[in-house]
Amino acid sequence: MKGKCPECEADIDVPDDAVDGEILTCDECGSDIEVVKAGAKVQLRKAELKGEDWGE
Amino acid sequence: MGSVAALVSDRVRYEEKSIILASRRLSLPLKHVDAKDMVLELGRKRAEEIGCGTVLMRCVSFYRGLHMTAVLEGSGIRVINSFFTSNTCGNKLLSSVALERHGVKTPRTLVAFTPAAAAKAANALGYPAILKPVVGSWGRLIAPLKDEDTAEAILEDRTYMYPLYQVFYIQEYVNRPPRDIRCVVIGGRPVAAIYRYSPPGEWKTNVAVGGSSEPCKVTGEIEKIAVKASKAVKGEVVGVDMMESEKDGLLVHEVNHTTEFKAAATATGVNIAEEIVKYVFRSMKK
Structure with a gap:
């Protein structure tokens, strides 16, 4: 399916096997975009920016 | 409810996606819950709300994962890794204290x-x-x-x-080859190890700074040290990092409680995601 980048409105291809929470990158603006799935409904939202406490 | 587990994460990286896909392949009921959307009321029995009694915590944000683990454990949910493990591994000083106490050699x-x-x-x-x-x-x-x-x-x-x-x-500063060893330990068993090499012009070996990796044989010594280190922090799914000191042999410098394993899975061919999922469900039967 196709979605719109919430940052720049460009079209984004969402792979069929994308899981809830998966991160895509917008080809147009380079933003990280998060896939939000609720049942059959798929939305795109801006992904969080890397935090100072991120790690493993 | 007893047979369902949840993966709680705040960003789906290679690791989290692999775990989700592994659970589907194995037909094991692992729900994915986004930590960013959760509202937790203290004193509530979360197990019924989340629909499971066991959580695999995989938040990339340390403080978010740590505090969420505290709330979930406080309401009776078993969390892998536990609050003790997350708190200890997330702080290098507390990690060193735990490792030293359990006789694991660390850098001075x-x-x-x-x-x-x-x-x-x-x-x-x-x-x-x-x-x-x-x-x-x-x-x-x-x-x-x-x-x-x-x-x-x-x-x-x-x-x-x-x-x-x-x-x-x-x-x-430990004199060592330009690499360290990451050993992934699941349920007290080392499942894979890699050498992590520093990228050119860089002295750190973290894969996050662009290092490369290759398989490392899990020798008896590596196994013994990795298992001892995972026990020292009461870790269930951890990545134990060690350096090959020219002077002192293998020294553990870090234990990771939300270990990344893309490099280890790719280099060794071990399906670490499946090993984690199998362990989570095996441990629920105990």
Whole structure:
């Protein structure tokens, strides 16, 4: 399916096997975009920016 | 409810996606819950709300994962890894204390609480020495103190930072090959190990800074040390990092409680995601 980048409105291809929470990158603006799935409904939202406490 | 587990994460990286897909392949009921959307009321029995009694915590944000683990454990949910493990592994000083207490060899480490005392510590260790923030990952803010003047400047910088950065954790510089070893331990069993090489012009070996990796045979010695280190932090799914010191042999410098394993899975061919999923469900039967 196709979605719109919430940052720049460009079209984004969402792979069929994308899981809830998966991160895509917008080809147009380079933003990280998060896939939000609720049942059959798929939305795109801006992904969080890397935090100072991120790690493993 | 007893047979369902949840993966709680705040960002789906290679690791989380692999775990979700592995559970589907194995037909094991692992729900994915986004930590960013959760509202937790204290004192509530979360198990019924989340629909499971066991959580695999995989938040990339340390503080988010740690505090969420506290709330979930407080309401009776079993969390892998536990609050104790997350709190210990997420703080290098607490990790070192736990490892030392359990007889796991670590690099020589001095701790001080003022820049002046830290300068004395660096002098005592000799230069270069390595200053590490007690909380931090992927090599962030780790600074080599190359000489007395550099040490003084870097230590002074830390006084303008958040107080946690003023817990001065300083380690000897370990002479070693330009690599370290990451051993993934699941349920007390090492499942894969890799050598992680520093990228050109970089002394850190973190894959996050662009290092490369290749398979490492899990020798009897690596197994013994990795298992001992995972037990020291009561870790169920952890990545144990060790250095090959020319002087002291294998030294553990870190245990990771939300270990990344893309490099280890790719280099060794071991399906680490499946191993994790199988362990989570096996442990629920105990």
